[in-house]
Structure formats: structure tokens, C-alpha cells
Amino acid sequence: MTNIVVFGKAHAGKSTLIGYILSLKNGISYSEKKLQSELGNDYDPSYYYAYQLDDSMKERNEKITKNIHIRNALLPNEQRVKLIDTPGREHLKREKEKGTFYGDIGIFCLEINDVASENFLANDKERSAVISALMLWSSFAHKRIIVALTKSDMCNYSEEIFKNAEVKIRDLCNKAALETIIVIPIAIIVEERTGHNIDKKSEKLCWYLGQSLIDVMDSEIQEATNDFRDRELLFCVDRQVSLPQSHVGKIWRIKIIQGKLSVGDTIILSPVLTADNKDFISVETKVKTIREDSHITEEKSEIPFVSAGSIVGLDLCDMYFDGRRIQKKDFNALYTTCGFNSNVKFITSNRFKFSISSEHSQKFVRGRQFTLIWFGRGQNFSVLDNCKSEDKMNSIITAILTVRKIALPIDSNGEYYFTSLLIRDENIKEDKKYYEAELISLLQEKLS
Numbered sequence: 001m002t003n004i005v006v007f008g009k010a011h012a013g014k015s016t017l018i019g020y021i022l023s024l025k026n027g028i029s030y031s032e033k034k035l036q037s038e039l040g041n042d043y044d045p046s047y048y049y050a051y052q053l054d055d056s057m058k059e060r061n062e063k064i065t066k067n068i069h070i071r072n073a074l075l076p077n078e079q080r081v082k083l084i085d086t087p088g089r090e091h092l093k094r095e096k097e098k099g100t101f102y103g104d105i106g107i108f109c110l111e112i113n114d115v116a117s118e119n120f121l122a123n124d125k126e127r128s129a130v131i132s133a134l135m136l137w138s139s140f141a142h143k144r145i146i147v148a149l150t151k152s153d154m155c156n157y158s159e160e161i162f163k164n165a166e167v168k169i170r171d172l173c174n175k176a177a178l179e180t181i182i183v184i185p186i187a188i189i190v191e192e193r194t195g196h197n198i199d200k201k202s203e204k205l206c207w208y209l210g211q212s213l214i215d216v217m218d219s220e221i222q223e224a225t226n227d228f229r230d231r232e233l234l235f236c237v238d239r240q241v242s243l244p245q246s247h248v249g250k251i252w253r254i255k256i257i258q259g260k261l262s263v264g265d266t267i268i269l270s271p272v273l274t275a276d277n278k279d280f281i282s283v284e285t286k287v288k289t290i291r292e293d294s295h296i297t298e299e300k301s302e303i304p305f306v307s308a309g310s311i312v313g314l315d316l317c318d319m320y321f322d323g324r325r326i327q328k329k330d331f332n333a334l335y336t337t338c339g340f341n342s343n344v345k346f347i348t349s350n351r352f353k354f355s356i357s358s359e360h361s362q363k364f365v366r367g368r369q370f371t372l373i374w375f376g377r378g379q380n381f382s383v384l385d386n387c388k389s390e391d392k393m394n395s396i397i398t399a400i401l402t403v404r405k406i407a408l409p410i411d412s413n414g415e416y417y418f419t420s421l422l423i424r425d426e427n428i429k430e431d432k433k434y435y436e437a438e439l440i441s442l443l444q445e446k447l448s
Contacts, residue, residue, distance in 0.1 A: 001072075001080055001081060001082055001309075001310060002079070002081045002082070002104050002105060002221045002224055002309070003081070003082045003084060003102050003103050003104045003105070003309065003311060004081050004082065004083055004084065004103065004104070004105045004106075004107065004217060005084040005086060005099055005100060005102055005103025005105070005106055005107070006018055006083065006084065006085055006086065006107045006109060007086045007088075007096060007099060007100055007103075007106065007107075007108060007109070007133060007137070008088060008108050008109035008110055008133065009088050009109070009110055009111070009114070009129070009130065010064060010065075010087075010088030011064075011088065011111070012088060012109040012110050012111050012114075012150055013109055013111065013148075013150035013151060013188065014065065014085055014086070014088065014109045015049070015050035015052075015053040015054050015065055015069075015085050016047070016049040016050045016188055016190065017049075017107075017109065017148065017150065017186070017188065017198075018049075018052075018053055018069075018071070018083045018085050019048070019049030019050055019051070019052035019053050020049045020188050020195050020198065021073065021075070021083065021198065021199075021214075022052060022071060022073055022083065023049065023052070023193075024075075024076050024199055025073070025074045025075065025076055026071075026073055026074055028052060029052050029055070030051055030052055030055070032045075032048060035048070035051055038057075038060075039060060039061075042060075042061055044063065045190065045191060046190050046191070047060075047063055047190075048190050049188065049190060050063070050065075053065070053069045053071070053085045054066075054069070055069075064087075064088075065085060065086070065087045065088065066087055066095075067087070067095060068084060068085065068086055068087075068095050068098060068099045068102075069084070069085040070082055070083070070084050070085075070102070070253075070311060071083050071085075072292055072301075075214055075217065075218070076199045076214055077214060077215075077218050079217075079218060079221055081217075081221070082311055084099050084102050084103060085099075086099030086100065087099075093378075094377065094378050096133065096136075097136060097373055097376050097377070097378060097424075098238065098376035098377055099376075100133075100136050100137055100140060100376070101140060101255075101373070101375060101376025102255060102311060102376065103137075103142070104224045104309060105144075105146070105217065105220045105221065105224055106137050106142060106144075106145050106146065107145075107146045107147075107148055107213075107217075108133070108134065108137070108145055108146070108147045108148070109147075109148045109150050110130075110147065110148075110149060110150065110165075110169070111149075111150050111151050111154075112149040112150065112151055112152050112154070112155055112161060112162065112165050112185060113151065113154050113155050113161070115149060115165035115168055115169060116155070116161045116162075116164045116165040116168075120168060128433075130172065131172065131175065131176065132433050132434070134172060134173060134175075134176035134178065135176045135177075135433070135434050136434055137176070137178070138176045138177045138178050139422050139434045139435075139436055140422065141420070142178075143177070143178055143179040143180060144178070144179065144180040144181075144182075144220065144223065145173060145178050145180070145181055145182070146182045146184065146213070146216055146217070146220065147169050147173070147181065147182065147183045147184070148184055148186050148213060149162065149165055149166075149169070149183065149184065149185045149186065150186055150187070150188075151187060152185040152186060152187040152196065152197075152204075152205065153187040153189060153196070153204075154187075157185070157187070157196075157202075157204040157205050159207040159208075162185045162208070165183075166183045169181070169183055170183065182210070182216055184197060184208075184210060184211075184212075184213050184216060185197060185205055185208055186198055186213055187202075187204070187205075197212050197213060198212060198213045198214060199212060199213075199214045200212050200214075230259075231258040231259050231308075231417065232258070232259050232340070232341055232344055232409060232411075232417060233256075233258070233259035233260065233261055233265075233267070233339065233340055233341045233344070234256075234257040234258045234259060234338060234339070234340060234408075234409060234417055234418060235254045235255060235256045235257055235259075235261065235338065235339040236254065236255055236257060236337070236338055236339075236374075236375035236376075237252050237253075237254050237269070237333045237334070237335075237337040237338070237339070238252075238253045238254060238255060238311075238376075238377075239252070239253050240252055240253075240332075240333060241253050241313060250328055251291065251313040251314055251315045251316075252313070252314045252316070252333055253311065253312070253313055253314075254311070254312060254313075254314050254339065255309075255310070255311050255375070256306055256307060256308050256309060256310045256311075256312075257308065257375070257418065258308050258417065258418075259307075259308060259341070260305055260306070260307045260308075261287065261290065261305060261306050261307075261339075262287065262290075262304060262305035263287050263288070263289060263290055263302075263304050263305065264286065264287060265286070265287045265341070265342075266284065266285070266286050266287075266342040267284075267285060267286075267287060267339050267340060267341060267342055268282055268283070268284055268285075268339065268340045268341075268342055268344070268346070269282065269283045269285060269333065269337055269338075269339050270282035270283070270337065270338065270340070270346060270348055270407040271334065271336065271337060271348050271404075271405045271406070271407050272331045272332060272333050272334060272337055273331060273332045273334055274330065274331055274332075275329060275330050275331060275332065277332075280348065280405050281321050281331065282321070282348070282407075283319055283320070283321050283326070283331060284319070284320045284321075284342060285316045285317070285318060285319040285320070286316065286317050286318040287314065287315075287316065288315045288316055288317040289302050289314075289315040290302065290303050290304070290305065290306055290312050290313070290314060290315075291303075291312060291313035291314070291315065292312060292313070316328070319331075334404055335374065335377040335379065335404070336374055336377075336379060336404045336405060336406045336407070337407075338375075338406075338407050338408070338409075340409045344409045345409065345410050346407050346408060346409040346410065347407065347408060347410060347442045348405055348406070348407040348442075349405060349406065349407075349442035349443055350400055350401040350404065350405045350406070351384075351398070351399070351400045351401075351442065351443035352381075352398075352399055352401075352406070352439065352440075352441070352442050352443060353396060353397065353398050353399070353439075353440040353441050353442075353443060354396075354397055354399070354421055354437045354438060354439050354440055355389060355394040355395065355396055355397070355437065355438045355440055356394060356395055356397060356423070356435055356436075356437045356438075357393070357394060357395075357435075358388070358392065358393055358394055358395055360435050361386060361388075361394075361395030361397075363425060363427070363428070364383050364386050364395065364397050365383060365386065366383055366384065366385065366386065367382060367383060368382070368383050368427065369381070369382055369402075369426065369427070370382075370383070370399075370423050370424065370425060370426065370427075371423070371424040371426060372399075372401070372421060372422075372423060372424075373421075373422040373423070373424055373434075374406060378424065379401055379402075379403075379404055379406075380401070380402040380403070381399045381400060381401045381402060382399060382400055382402065383397060383398070383399055384398040384399055384400055385397070385398040386398075396440065397437075398443070406442070408439075408442065416439060416441075418439070419438055419439040420436070420437075420438065420439070421436070421437040421438065421439050422434055422435070422436060422437070423435045423436075423437050
């Protein structure tokens with residue numbers, strides 16, 4: 001199943017777009033009557049589709065997405081996908097990073113009148129936020145992007161305004177090293193329950209010669225190949241999810257990075273933290289169920305196995321630490337927790353060494369703080385040492401995580417299965433705040 005992430009500026013129509021797409025084939029989770037009953041005088045008809053995603057009362061009252069929302073969806077062309085909604089506000093960058101990491105296909109939303117205006121990105125902070133979002137997508141090795149210029153009805157579906165906005169967008173995307181850029185004008189008239197250029201071409205935008213958004217998504221799904229299915233299992237734990245209506249209690253939402261996971265498999269979780277927050281341990285456990293219903297509005301759906309790229313809920317049983325049986329309540333999964341096949345060797349440490357291009361190396365001075373984007377989640381670290389590589393093209397950085405540890409599997413030759421790292425620089429105010437790096441090794445190693 002392909003993951004389609006929708007990201008961009010706040011109030012650009014991201015939640016409305018996903019809510020509308022869900023309504024085409026998947027029905028509506030919250031009827032207007034139910035929304036009016038729950039929200040009373042605070043109900044805003046123009047947020048009807050957004051309410052389908054922003055389903056916490058805090059989000060609905062403030063009319064702003066604060067969390068990542070993931071929904072299973074059937075597109076009009078019968079493609080099954082996961083749609084991922086992300087916050088637009090810059091102070092919610094951790095949620096933005098995690099949501100962007102989840103995506104195989106990216107839809108970047110900007111309001112067309114905003115882009116076409118003379119004041120677009122005139123503010124340095126706003127410019128940095130937009131460029132950083134595009135850089136983040138590009139740095140996760142995604143070089144293709146769909147840009148949806150929303151609210152085209154607000155400019156009377158003007159071809160001239162679209163062309164003006166398109167030039168600016170392509171320039172920004174090129175600066176972010178994005179190679180394939182598809183720009184589409186769209187509109188959703190919430191009161192009429194209609195969309196333009198979404199599931200089919202719109203007569204209002206008859207001058208637009210490209211495909212509808214759904215058709216472009218279909219083409220991108222065909223392009224989104226995954227080369228990691230035949231490798232050893234590696235998955236990252238996103239968060240704990242409580243599904244009281246399913247009678248399973250706590251499950252874990254995970255993303256499969258590589259390999260395949262099946263019901264009945266015995267796996268290792270590491271590092272996890274004991275319930276008293278004293279020790280980092282590794283837990284051996286068995287996969288009880290794999291679930292697609294990681295959200296309260298979705299029907300229960302259990303599947304026998306999943307492969308690389310999948311985002312699912314995981315229910316576990318038969319948990320052991322050092323041969324002693326434990327319960328779910330005895331440990332907590334961390335943002336750095338990973339899962340492996342039980343026969344795989346792995347290393348756990350809070351110190352690591354990586355290489356980075358020499359053009360950025362002068363920023364990595366001893367004692368300086370950075371953030372390691374670990375499978376979409378930020379983990380702070382300090383630089384311990386910086387030295388040139390033998391070829392002088394890269395610098396070798398030794399670093400230590402401030403709080404947590406990380407774990408990674410190794411093969412029979414002692415090579416790591418996963419070596420691509422992403423570093424966020426909090427110390428500068430330039431547009432480009434993300435650096436790609438290559439893991440060399442974990443230090444003070446503990447071989448499990």
C-alpha cells in the first residue's frame with residue numbers, strides 16, 4: 001500500500017483535500033448533523049471536510065491540524081493507499097518531519113492567491129518554513145513532488161494567476177533539488193460538496209492541459225517502487241495507540257523500513273525503557289496481530305503480513321527479557337525503538353560516527369548541538385569530534401545522543417543494514433537546515 005503525505009503551509013486546505021478524497025469512495029465518518037451536535041455554535045460549514053481529519057475537539061475548536069492523521073483510503077481509480085495529513089504550523093516541525101518521512105508520494109499544498117501575490121515569502125521566517133519543508137522532502141531521497149495550488153475558485157479560476165504562481169513554485173522546488181515537479185490548480189467548494197481538478201478534469205479550469213490530481217497520483221503510485229522488500233526486517237516504532245473498542249488495549253504503530261513481517265513471527269524490540277525509566281533493554285516478543293485500523297474511526301482489519309513501506313498497528317504477546325516473561329506495562333517503546341528478526345544481530349549505543357560533506361563540516365564544531373532525524377523523529381545530539389576523511393571530500397563526525405540510545409542490525413560481515421542519516425541544524429536561520437549524512441558506526445558497542 002502506497003503512503004501519500006499531504007504537507008504545506010497552515011490553512012492551505014490540506015485537511016479539506018484529504019477529507020474530500022476520502023468522501024469520494026470511503027464515505028463520511030462525521031455527518032453534518034453529528035458535527036453540529038458536537039460543536040454547537042462553533043460549527044463552521046466551510047470546515048466540513050477538514051473536520052473528517054481534525055477529529056479532536058481541540059483541533060476542531062481552533063481549526064488547525066496539530067497531529068498527524070493517517071487514513072486508509074480507496075481512491076476512485078480503485079487504488080488502495082494511506083493518506084497522511086500533517087500540521088502546517090512551523091512550531092509543530094516534529095510532527096511535520098515524521099509525517100513527511102512516512103510518505104512515498106508527496107502532495108505539497110499552497111494557496112494559489114498567496115503564491116501569486118507580491119508578498120509571497122517576503123517574510124524571512126515564512127520563506128525558511130516553505131523552503132525547509134521542500135528540502136526535508138528532498139533530503140528523504142524523494143526527488144518527485146506534486147504541488148497542489150489550492151482555492152483556485154478564490155481567483156476565479158484564472159489561468160494568468162496560475163501561470164504566475166507556477167513559475168514561483170518551480171523555482172522554489174528547483175532550489176530544493178527536486179527533479180520532477182507537477183503543478184496542479186485545484187478547488188473544493190465545500191458548501192456544494194464539489195471538487196475541481198481532483199477526481200476529474202474541471203470545466204472551470206478548461207485551460208489546464210494536465211491531468212486531474214487523482215490521475216497524477218495514480219501515475220506516481222506506478223513510479224513509487226520499493227527496493228527493500230527482500231532484505232532483513234527493520235521497522236521503527238512511531239507511537240503507542242490505544243484502541244479500547246477493539247479489546248486489545250495498547251498497540252504500537254510502526255513503519256516497515258525493509259523486509260517483511262508476518263503474524264506469528266518472533267521479533268526483537270530495542271532499545272526499550274523499563275517502566276521505572278531506569279534501564280534500556282531489548283525485548284523478545286511474538287506478533288499477535290497486524291492491524292490496519294490504527295485510527296478509532298476505521299473498521300477492524302487484520303492482515304497476515306506486511307512488507308516494506310507499510311504503516312500498521314502491531315499487537316504483541318509472549319514478551320520476554322533475559323528469559324523472564326514480562327507484560328506490556330513493564331516497558332515503554334521509545335521514539336528510537338526499532339524491530340528486527342529474532343535471529344538478527346544488532347548494536348545498541350548512544351554514540352555514533354557519521355560522515356558528512358566537507359562543505360558543511362565547519363558547522364560541526366565540538367560541543368555544538370544538532371538533531372538527528374531518526375526515522376522521522378528528532379533526537380538531540382552533541383558533537384564530540386570532527387576530523388577529515390582520507391580523501392578530504394568528507395568529514396568524520398563523532399557524536400553522542402543527549403538522552404536516548406539507538407539500535408541497528410548488522411549483517412554477517414559487520415555491515416549496517418541502514419546507513420542513511422538526516423541531520424537538522426538548529427543553529428542557523430538559512431533556508432537549508434537539513435544535511436544528508438552517512439552512518440559509519442555505533443560506538444561503545446553492545447552486541448545483542
